Amino acid sequence: MGRVEFLENLCKGCLLCTEVCPKKIIVQADRFNxxxxxxxxxxxxxxxKCMGCGFCxxxxxxxxxxxxxxxxEQACA
Amino acid sequence: xxxxxxxxxxxVLADSPMHYCPGCQxxxxxxxxxxxxEELNLVEKSICxxxxxxxxxxxxxxxxxxxxxxxxxxxxxxxxxxxxxxxxIVFTYQGDGDLASIGLAEIxxxxxxxxxxxxxxxxxxxxxxxGGQMAPTTMVGQKTTTCPGGRCRERExxxxxxxxxxxxxxxxxxxxxxxxNNIKNLKKAQKAIANAFKVQVDKxxxxxxxxxxxxxxxxxxxxxxxxKRIEQEMIPYFPLGEFKNCLGENQ
Amino acid sequence: MTKRMFVKGNEAVCWGALxxxxxxxxxxxxxxxxxxxxxMSKELPKRGxxxxxxxxxxxxxxxxxxxxxxxxxxxxxxxSPGISLKQEAISxxxxxxxxxxxxxxxxxGPGLGDxxxxxxxxFQATKGGGHGDYRLLVLAPGTVQExxxxxxxxxxxxxxxxxxxxxLGDAILGQMKEPITPKDPVIDDSEVHxxxxxxxxNRPSRIIKSLYLEDGALAAHNLKLAKxxxxxxxxxxxxxxxxxxxxxxxxxxxxxxxRIVKTTIRKLRQAGHKVGLLRPISLFPFPKEILLSLAxxxxxxxxxxxxxxxxxxxxQLAICKFATTxxxxxxxxxxxxxxxxxxxxxxxxxx
Numbered sequence: 177m178g179r180v181e182f183l184e185n186l187c188k189g190c191l192l193c194t195e196v197c198p199k200k201i202i203v204q205a206d207r208f209n210x211x212x213x214x215x216x217x218x219x220x221x222x223x224x225k226c227m228g229c230g231f232c233x234x235x236x237x238x239x240x241x242x243x244x245x246x247x248x249e250q251a252c253a
Numbered sequence: 254x255x256x257x258x259x260x261x262x263x264x265v266l267a268d269s270p271m272h273y274c275p276g277c278q279x280x281x282x283x284x285x286x287x288x289x290x291e292e293l294n295l296v297e298k299s300i301c302x303x304x305x306x307x308x309x310x311x312x313x314x315x316x317x318x319x320x321x322x323x324x325x326x327x328x329x330x331x332x333x334x335x336x337x338x339x340x341x342i343v344f345t346y347q348g349d350g351d352l353a354s355i356g357l358a359e360i361x362x363x364x365x366x367x368x369x370x371x372x373x374x375x376x377x378x379x380x381x382x383x384g385g386q387m388a389p390t391t392m393v394g395q396k397t398t399t400c401p402g403g404r405c406r407e408r409e410x411x412x413x414x415x416x417x418x419x420x421x422x423x424x425x426x427x428x429x430x431x432x433x434n435n436i437k438n439l440k441k442a443q444k445a446i447a448n449a450f451k452v453q454v455d456k457x458x459x460x461x462x463x464x465x466x467x468x469x470x471x472x473x474x475x476x477x478x479x480x481k482r483i484e485q486e487m488i489p490y491f492p493l494g495e496f497k498n499c500l501g502e503n504q
Numbered sequence: 505m506t507k508r509m510f511v512k513g514n515e516a517v518c519w520g521a522l523x524x525x526x527x528x529x530x531x532x533x534x535x536x537x538x539x540x541x542x543x544m545s546k547e548l549p550k551r552g553x554x555x556x557x558x559x560x561x562x563x564x565x566x567x568x569x570x571x572x573x574x575x576x577x578x579x580x581x582x583x584s585p586g587i588s589l590k591q592e593a594i595s596x597x598x599x600x601x602x603x604x605x606x607x608x609x610x611x612x613g614p615g616l617g618d619x620x621x622x623x624x625x626x627f628q629a630t631k632g633g634g635h636g637d638y639r640l641l642v643l644a645p646g647t648v649q650e651x652x653x654x655x656x657x658x659x660x661x662x663x664x665x666x667x668x669x670x671x672l673g674d675a676i677l678g679q680m681k682e683p684i685t686p687k688d689p690v691i692d693d694s695e696v697h698x699x700x701x702x703x704x705x706n707r708p709s710r711i712i713k714s715l716y717l718e719d720g721a722l723a724a725h726n727l728k729l730a731k732x733x734x735x736x737x738x739x740x741x742x743x744x745x746x747x748x749x750x751x752x753x754x755x756x757x758x759x760x761x762x763r764i765v766k767t768t769i770r771k772l773r774q775a776g777h778k779v780g781l782l783r784p785i786s787l788f789p790f791p792k793e794i795l796l797s798l799a800x801x802x803x804x805x806x807x808x809x810x811x812x813x814x815x816x817x818x819x820q821l822a823i824c825k826f827a828t829t830x831x832x833x834x835x836x837x838x839x840x841x842x843x844x845x846x847x848x849x850x851x852x853x854x855x
Contacts, residue, residue, distance in 0.1 A: 177254075178259070179256075185270070186270050188274075188275035188276070189275055190275040190276035190469075190476035190477075191276075191475075191476060191477055192276060192476060192477070192480060195435075195477065195480070196435065196436050213275065228259055229259070230259030230260045231436045233259065233260050233262075234260055234436060234439055234440075235281070235433075235435075235436065235439065236280075236281075237271075237273065237276065237277060237278055237279070237280025237281045237284070238270065238271060238273075238280050239262045239266065239280075239284060242258055242261075242262075243258065243259040243260065244256040244257065244258055244259070245256065245257060245258075245259050246254045246255065246256050247254075247255050247256070247257055248254070249254070249255060296704070297703050297704060297705040298703040298705070299703060299704075300574065300701050300702075300703060302570070303713075309715060312709070312711045312713070316704070316708070316709045317703075317704055317709050318701040318702070318703055318704050318709050318710050318711075319701070319709065319710075319711050319712070319713075320569070320570065320573040320600070320701055320711075320712040320713070321596075321600065321711075321712065321713035321714065321715060322566060322569070322570075323566060323569075323592050323593060323596050326562065326563070326566035326569075326593070329558065329562075329563040329564075329566035329567050329570070330566050330567065330569050330570035330573070331570060332556065332558075332563075332567045332570065333528065333530065333566065333567035333568060333569060333570025333571035333572075333573075333574075333578070334570040334571065334573060334574045334701070335570075336528055336554040336556060336567070336571065337527065337528050337554065337570070337571035337572075337574045337575075337576035337578065338574045338576070338702060341574070341702065341703055342703075358559050358560060358563065359559070359563055359566070361559075362558075362559035362563065366556075
């Protein structure tokens with residue numbers, strides 16, 4: 177299970193992330209950031225499809241998104 | 254349930270936004286270099302030799318000690334730094350105009366001497382900063398502001414294949430060409446960049462990585478179209494792969 | 505007593521560099537300074553230093569830029585055409601505030617010229633041969649001992665001002681042999697560690713650059729550099745005065761030519777002629793004050809150079825309020841002797 181946090185002020189709307197997302201859930205939003213770039217988003221209803229693979233953050237030239245992955249607690253002794 | 258960040262951004266990469274155009278893969282290349290420096294624990298002994306081109310502001314993004322070399326001369330400056338301080342990790346970051354045109358003598362002799370430095374060479378087939386002029390790596394038929402009718406073989410010759418040229422030199426210990434247009438290639442690029450630094454760490458010789466990259470603005474394409482061009486036009490002419498690797502086992 | 509050595513001017517420069525603890529040398533073959541790379545290739549590695557023969561003078565100058573950026577004492581040398589190739593890197597070193605030492609054994613020009621002596625690079629050296637408002641501190645040795653001493657000075661001044669420094673000799677000085685007394689100078693580069701690049705360890709990363717794009721940044725940077733040049737003018741002027749007090753005519757000549765003129769002056773003095781010599785040793789900063797005071801004292805002036813007239817402009821500028829200078833240019837390609845200068849001096853004396 178994973179989720180993506182979009183740092184919208186760093187995004188330049190290049191859409192490279194939309195191509196590498198295996199689940200195809202990253203889409204162009206209809207909002208613009210301060211610099212006038214059209215940013216990307218994951219529709220809230222699709223966020224649960226995110227498996228936290230991080231491909232989008234790998235391909236992003238501007239480190240404009242942060243991917244979280246939930247990890248099982250190590251069963252402590 | 255605890256959450257952890259996947260592929261956290263390297264600390265040595267500044268938080269400030271970069272000036273690169275949307276979809277320009279200089280940003281990606283910066284991140285890969287930053288990741289490598291952190292993974293190999295080299296940050297605190299690294300000295301970057303910046304070059305003249307779009308990446309001239311690398312010192313604002315890659316927070317390591319940096320000296321700005323005159324256009325094309327980064328390999329010579331790197332030679333001076335490394336010879337003066339052999340215990341430091343020295344690398345240049347150059348574009349195709351800087352390295353393959355005005356700086357060709359410097360890169361060839363730096364590699365041939367086997368200088369223990371690493372060169373990150375970003376090939377986007379144009380002079381980006383100055384507005385998209387023809388470069389030594391401009392593809393045949395590719396239109397630029399100084400070959401408006403498209404590069405033609407009879408007048409401008411064919412694009413220079415740097416990775417192969419550098420691999421042919423005795424002093425080179427590692428030479429590869431990579432791309433960052435998809436995850437598979439990007440992961441190979443990460444390994445190649447690490448190897449190019451390892452040959453320096455292990456004192457095996459000169460390390461070189463050519464990174465095929467997009468220049469949407471000067472190619473007059475959208476970032477996604479530019480990224481496709483890497484696959485469809487550039488990789489067929491500029492094949493990816495390792496052309497020389499003296500690392501042996503510890504890759 | 506340290507043992508004296510009988511060496512060529514080129515070698516004296518190298519011994520001076522070694523005495524100044526030069527660690528790296530980057531060179532390229534060109535007559536008449538070949539003894540310098542040859543000597544360094546033998547002697548530097550023996551002392552744990554670095555010698556690199558670069559692929560071009562351009563590469564050598566940029567290797568120098570890199571080495572000094574890491575805070576190490578380093579040098580390059582060449583002769584006229586090679587020095588022209590180094591100009592961009594020299595301008596970058598001035599703009600990036602880097603202490604490179606550059607040696608030029610001036611040969612005949614322009615173009616390929618010849619391999620004989622000439623002073624045709626005076627403008628290039630003192631007015632900045634590269635682009636932008638920068639200056640090199642330029643020292644012109646007239647003897648082999650001075651070639652040794654001034655090279656040591658050059659390193660200290662380069663690091664004091666964090667600015668490139670040039671030793672401007674010529675083919676005569678480079679190839680001539682004379683005894684020298686070596687020195688053991690004290691070197692103190694301690695403050696280098698405040699600015700040099702040696703890896704950002706528990707400190708922020710450092711940037712050595714000359715690009716200033718933000719509003720007003722380049723202007724401020726140029727003013728900062730200009731202050732250095734003013735300080736040089738206050739503190740680093742060097743010259744030799746010879747029999748100027750009672751002289752009616754002051755001959756102004758530097759380097760090897762200054763020294764040959766000195767012999768001519770001794771001879772003319774024996775014949776009762778009241779002539780003296782003012783030999784600039786620092787070409788930048790130029791010895792303006794002493795020239796002005798001599799002009800105020802009513803002296804006549806004759807500038808003698810081994811070119812078609814370059815330093816004469818600076819002499820004229822210095823004395824223009826009170827005097828004008830004659831000029832005699834020994835033509836490049838012709839080896840000067842003391843008697844060549846006798847008649848020109850007498851002509852100016854009689855005027």
